Amino acid sequence: VVVIDGITIGRPCCGVHNCPEALGSNRHRFCPGHDDRHDICAVEGCEAAVEPHYLTCCDPDHRLLETNHKKRDKALFQLRGRLQRANVSHPNDS
Secondary structure, eight states: OEEETTEEEOOOOOSSTTOOOOOSSTTOSSOGGGGGGGGBOSSTTOOOBOOTTOSSOSOHHHHHHHHHHHHHTSHHHHHHHHHHHHTOOOOTTO
């Protein structure tokens, strides 16, 4: 594993903690042995079934976690976070 500028580079691994089995593809979330976990809520400790087109169950708190996680992947959200971490200020009228 290599960490460069806060980005971790390494081999993709199964979503089950400490599972040594390789993924079938880089786009897969679980290895072939844990493929049945796709139908279970992504929140740790929750064993409820997922809702269609979501990674979480119908629990509003779990859905909020997923929504906030997806927001982190948006480019503007990432840029704002990087600017805040760098303590860079930009005047509005520049």
